Ligand code: FES
């Protein structure tokens with residue numbers, strides 16, 4: 207890794223943004239991905255290590271204006287134990303409950319999981335299905351500027367995001383789904399704990415008269431980023447969820463993905479998993 | 495040469511001050527600079543749990559923690575746990591149940607067992623098992639470890 211020369215551990219957001227504004231910095235949150243990356247030289251380090259753990263205002267879950275707002279430094283364990291998440295965003299809760307191990311959940315943060323932008327990042331698929339957006343802050347003592355981006359636009363490639371070097375991801379916002387909302391999440395791996403997804407998928411929508419309205423489908427570990435499958439969502443919106451439609455949804459999802467072959471699975475196997483698991487959750491969500 | 499940073503924190507109840515390189519892990523700091531050899535290096539990437547320590551009363555993998563981020567925190571290692579009544583109790587149960595073979599996983603297992611039973615003193619066998627998901631043992635097959643922790647959670651009334 208490049209030599210780290212400076213260290214900053216600010217206590218406020220304004221100070222943290224000031225550091226980012228003054229030159230390239232690598233952001234340290236939970237460290238659970240950064241530490242192994244620093245050892246294997248997978249990530250190029252900036253000369254300054256910016257530890258944001260002391261910025262208390264970036265922690266916690268609030269429910270406000272029809273949205274669940276999650277501070278970027280909130281740990282996966284905190285999310286897993288939060289009733290607003292469990293009741294308001296059960297797919298996210300499930301992903302947090304199955305995230306790595308207890309020790310890693312205690313350290314890893316939601317902001318870190320998002321900014322790492324792994325195609326297999328565990329929180330990304332549920333967050334995409336929940337139509338989450340991220341809030342990016344920049345500026346400093348003279349004033350803080352915020353912009354908001356849908357998560358789907360924030361994730362631009364494996365390990366790449368739309369975050370500008372002077373910006374910090376400060377918050378994740380999840381609109382509370384309309385009443386009648388149903389969702390499903392599956393993560394496929396070879397063992398229950400500490401596994402990187404072979405594939406993950408999440409489906410959500412409002413069930414009305416045998417059809418899934420406002421449907422959203424998200425897929426992980428089958429493309430350079432976790433993705434929404436918009437064509438498949440359109441097929442879902444067109445009519446009742448019968449067998450023929452399920453076939454067309456699966457075809458549309460298949461066309462949306464570009465899996466790679468790696469140590470966890472081949473391209474062919476990932477596609478098989480998507481076909482079969484998607485079929486299973488579609489049947490399960492609307493049993494007729 | 496990487497920058498050196500002075501940090502101060504509580505280690506097993508005692509205030510300590512140490513100067514660490516920026517990219518050093520908490521595990522390296524504990525073992526190589528502070529002589530705390532109970533915390534083990536297994537995989538170095540969060541997979542095995544041998545390096546489990548408690549930071550501000552939550553267990554974490556010390557191999558994944560930047561040493562500089564220990565500044566101002568309250569840290570407990572197996573050396574600290576072993577000196578508590580709970581630690582002595584757990585230690586005895588581990589020995590009595592034959593839950594220790596090579597012993598390499600044992601400190602991490604004990605730290606995590608403390609966390610599981612602190613969060614939920616009445617943890618069921620299934621909850622104990624889930625709580626230990628992040629700890630690998632290559633010797634015992636886990637059954638004896640789980641039995642030992644269950645015996646601490648639910649001591650048999652006869653006290654056998
Ligand atoms: S050495 Fe830290 S988890 Fe294996």
Ligand code: FES
Nearest residue numbers: 595596631632633
């Ligand atoms: S006793 Fe040897 S690894 Fe657990």
